[in-house]
Amino acid sequence: MQALNKKTIEDIRPAGVRVLVRCDFNVPMSGGKIDDDKRIVESLPTIKYLVDAQAKIILCSHLGRPKGEFNPKYSLAPVAERLTELLGRPVIMAEDVIDADAKAKAAALQDGEIMLLENVRFHKEEEKNDPGFSKALASLAEVFVNDAFGTAHRAHSSTAGVADYLPAVGGFLIGKEIKIMGDALSNPKRPFTAILGGAKVSDKIGVIMNLLDKVDALIIGGGMAYTFIKSQGGQIGSSLCEDDKLDMAREIVEKAKAKNIRLLIPIDHVIADDFSNDAARDTCFGACIPDGWQSLDIGPETRQLFAGVIKQAKTVVWNGPMGVFEFENFANGTKEIAKAVADSGAISIIGGGDSAAAIEKLGFADKVTHISTGGGAALEFLEGLVLPGVDCLQEKDKKSCPVCSSEKTKFGKLAGSAELRSIDPGLGSSELLFMFCADCGQVVSTVVAEPDKIN
Ligand code: AMP
Numbered sequence: 282m283q284a285l286n287k288k289t290i291e292d293i294r295p296a297g298v299r300v301l302v303r304c305d306f307n308v309p310m311s312g313g314k315i316d317d318d319k320r321i322v323e324s325l326p327t328i329k330y331l332v333d334a335q336a337k338i339i340l341c342s343h344l345g346r347p348k349g350e351f352n353p354k355y356s357l358a359p360v361a362e363r364l365t366e367l368l369g370r371p372v373i374m375a376e377d378v379i380d381a382d383a384k385a386k387a388a389a390l391q392d393g394e395i396m397l398l399e400n401v402r403f404h405k406e407e408e409k410n411d412p413g414f415s416k417a418l419a420s421l422a423e424v425f426v427n428d429a430f431g432t433a434h435r436a437h438s439s440t441a442g443v444a445d446y447l448p449a450v451g452g453f454l455i456g457k458e459i460k461i462m463g464d465a466l467s468n469p470k471r472p473f474t475a476i477l478g479g480a481k482v483s484d485k486i487g488v489i490m491n492l493l494d495k496v497d498a499l500i501i502g503g504g505m506a507y508t509f510i511k512s513q514g515g516q517i518g519s520s521l522c523e524d525d526k527l528d529m530a531r532e533i534v535e536k537a538k539a540k541n542i543r544l545l546i547p548i549d550h551v552i553a554d555d556f557s558n559d560a561a562r563d564t565c566f567g568a569c570i571p572d573g574w575q576s577l578d579i580g581p582e583t584r585q586l587f588a589g590v591i592k593q594a595k596t597v598v599w600n601g602p603m604g605v606f607e608f609e610n611f612a613n614g615t616k617e618i619a620k621a622v623a624d625s626g627a628i629s630i631i632g633g634g635d636s637a638a639a640i641e642k643l644g645f646a647d648k649v650t651h652i653s654t655g656g657g658a659a660l661e662f663l664e665g666l667v668l669p670g671v672d673c674l675q676e677k678d679k680k681s682c683p684v685c686s687s688e689k690t691k692f693g694k695l696a697g698s699a700e701l702r703s704i705d706p707g708l709g710s711s712e713l714l715f716m717f718c719a720d721c722g723q724v725v726s727t728v729v730a731e732p733d734k735i736n
Contacts (some may be wrong), residue, residue, distance in 0.1 A: 287459075287674040288450040291326060295336035297392055301422035302327060302452065303439050303670075305431035305654060306342035307361045313359060314522030315404055319641075320431065321363055323654055324562030327428045327452035328368065328395065337390035340364075340608040341398040341439050342380070342429065361397045372397055379417040387421040393663035401414055401439045408437050428452025430459075431633075431655035433670030434662075444673035448472050451674050454654065455617035457673060461651045462598075462662050464629055471497055474627075476587070476618065478503030479601030479635065482526050486533075488600070493536055498594070500587050502579050502603035502614065508524060509534065509546045515568025518552065520575040545587060549580030551604065551611060558608035558721035576611025588621035597622055600632035615639050615682055623648035630661035 309316040341662060343565040347355040348662045351624060361374040373396040378383040382484075386396050398421075401407045406414035415438040425447040427433070432440050447529065451459075465473075475492045477485050482505040501509055510549070511517050537544035548567065552574040555562035564580050565571070571671035579587070591597060596729035599622055603614035616639070622629050623645035631637045631649055634656030639647055653659040661668060 285510065286677045287671065288677050289456050290330060290450055290452050292677070293424055293448070293450055295331055295424065297332070297333040297335060297337070298389065298424055299337045299339060299387060299422040300424045300426055301339045301418065301443065301447065302331070302339065302426045303432075303443075304328075304340055304342045305429035305430045305454075306340075306357060307344050307431060310344075310359065310362065315359055315363055318363055318367075319380065321360060321367065323454050324368060324428055324452075328364075330453065331426075332368070332370070333396065334395050335392040336388075337392060338395040339387050339398065340395065341401050341418070342371075342403040343399050343407070343432065343437075343439070345402075347400060347402050350401065351399075351403045355400050355402070357397055357400050364395070364397065368395070370395070379414070379421070379628075381419065388734070395706055400436075407439060410436050410438050410442045411717070412442065412445070412530055414438045415445050417448075419443040419446035419500040422447060425449040426452045427670050427674060428454045428654070430455045430658055430671065432658065433655065433668040434658040434666070436669035439480075440670040449674045451671070455671065458653055458655070458659075462630060462653070462659065465598060465628060466495055466663070466665075469495065470628060472594050473596040474498040474500065474590055474594035474598075476500040476591070476597065476599040476622070477601050478500070478505065478603045478615075480521060481523060482508045482530060485527060485601070485660070486526070487666070488660055489533055490536075491663065491665040492598075493540060493542060496542060498545065498590050499537060500545045500590060501599050502547060502583070502587070502618070504605075506546050506579075507576060510568050513568070516570055517576070518568060518569070518570035518572055518574040520550075520552075530649045540640055543590070545590060545601050546698070547576070547579045547583040548586060549582040550576035550579055550736075551578035551614070553577045553611070556605075558610050562610060576604075577608065577611040579618075584614055584617040587618060591618070591621040591625050591627075593710055594625060594627045597625055597629045598632060598663065599630070599636050600634065602639060604634045606635065611643040612639075615641055619643050619645055632656070632663060634659075674692060 305320050308320050308706060345355045358374050361372045364372045372385055375386050375396055375398045378398045378401055383398050397628055402416055418438055418632040425443045473496045475496045507517045507520040507529045508523050508526050511522050511669060512527040550565050551562055552565045552570055553562050554574055570576055603618050604611045606615040619639050629649040631652045632639050633653040635653045640649060646652060658668060
């Protein structure tokens, strides 16, 4: 978490302490079975660290969109089972989130034991960041660890709200994500190339604008490229286009020119007469896609051009597919760009979502530096936005108790159970009060008070 100077799990003393850990266990499931446990595996370092440190561990997460109601389809029970297998130790499953069963199980936890609360989105208050719900969740524990990068761009109770009531620090996964992406943005090895694709330019304008201040080359592919091509006077047939963003696309092209940034857009296209895998297809060179045809993938010349630039890069950030990769006949552009990124030898960061899925499906996951666990969160981070789930964590250099490192919470008292003691009557009509930390006994602050206000 160095990049943002936030406290991490290594800045707390978790032994014997109830620690509420927000994980991202929002895993793909079918028929009650977990299809891909990557997100569970990614949260193991934080959980294992807390087990070794003999904390009392209370895990929580959302899964899917249960719309604020209990629904067994979205129960986290299969995650508890998978965690039990991966950790080789039992994970106690709570029947609810903040109700009687969760409270009783949290209270009974022994040092080093782990429990998992039910899906936080079984309560509609979660997504509203309701203070009452946040407080109830916080009351189960004494410290909050946020390790859910995938939901860090959401200001929900379990991702940010609880930090109003508990000292909050980051876990290893969230720390890794922020360090790698933060370093790439703030101090990239050059040349730094960003590759952006996907459907809509409107979704990525913020990212493009932020990256234009940082990159040496910007590659634009996928459906969003056709708004750029049309903005430069090209014929795009019925390819995807956002007509209300043509001016914005022109502005981006001008800005890139002014900053001497290489902006690359497709020079040839795999076109189709229908939005379907089985549509008639052809390859079209130049910005002259005939009426009735749409581009669903970048063409072979474009792939070569893009791959050449990627090969020279020392840092690559990629978000968004180069075409409709869900259709096998239009997946080759995305596949070749994935291969170019994997073979580049550059520091390579895949910003979650479809590009992460493509890299993994093609077996290149081990050849890239980092695949983000958060699609939306990675995009917002690349956009330079403040993520609420990170913003709520304590600053590393914030004044805290010099010995036990507790901080003031919104309850208005010191988390480390400090107490006031009167020491020195004899300052005339006033008294000097010393505030001690009850954990360590050291003076935290001094106050001069009127005698009648002292009890
Ligand atoms: P996004 O969520 O914005 O990253 O967009 C991903 C989606 O963009 C995928 O579902 C792709 O099928 C779609 N996409 C990529 N290229 C094109 C294209 N040329 N035409 C239409 N859709 C595309």
